[in-house]
Amino acid sequence: MAITLEKGQRIGIGLSKVSVGLGWDPNEGTGFDFDLDASAFMLGSNKKIPNDNYFIFYNNPKSPDGAVESTGDDTTGGNSDGGDDETLNVDLQKVDPS
Template identity: 90%
Template sequence: MAISLEKGQRIEIGLSKVSVGLGWDPNEGTGFDFDLDASAFMLGANKKLPKDEYFVFYNNQKSPDGAVESTGDDLTGGNSDGGDDETLNVDLTKVDPQVQEIIFTATIYKAEERKQNFGQVRNSYIRIYNSITNEEIARYDLDEDFSIETAVEFGRLYRRNGEWKFEAMGIGNKGGLQALVNKYQ
């Protein structure tokens, strides 16, 4: 049975192959489709990308170590019908030793131009599940009203004493994808 996480809660993973699914439903009537993008920032002990290629997103769908791979970009959020809109597959046995954590984010593409924010998105969540059996391990539903934020750090996988753990984060940012890139580069 999956664990329903609260912000800041941490769990042990105990698996080597996991998938991280992000889902959301855009509110109707904003005039534009909502294009939310899932990304992964693979960070070293200094909380920075070892190299730009360790930033996995729609223009770089696989990390250089082959550990993190995106399944592609859902341009409207309408492909899922209640399920995951975008997924990142993670093989923890392949993660480069210099990478200590992987932050999973969602950002709104062209948010400023389209006057969109996470306050206009509902049913947002991140879930982590067994890649082989599809059994859900944990889920974190974003229940805060991010009325000015255009980027959210949903959760992270991190190493602790040789084991991988997962933490629900739920941290909003105003500057979209570029603000996160600036933070972790």
């Protein structure tokens, strides 16, 4: 289902929990390893990050309000069998309104 929005338009999407996942396979062809890192940053009403604790990644795995949480760092892509190796879980109901 496609949704077309115009700048500034808002709609309710009916979701309270979402996950963003990265999945990759270990590099077996070129001999060079690579690593993907899932990260997110949360912005305040001024469109700026309130402080460093609102940048969520493997070294800061949970936002202060508990709304965004990282499942950790997979440096090889070998933790899953065809699924996501790193995931950010977001609980939209916990997002600090500011």
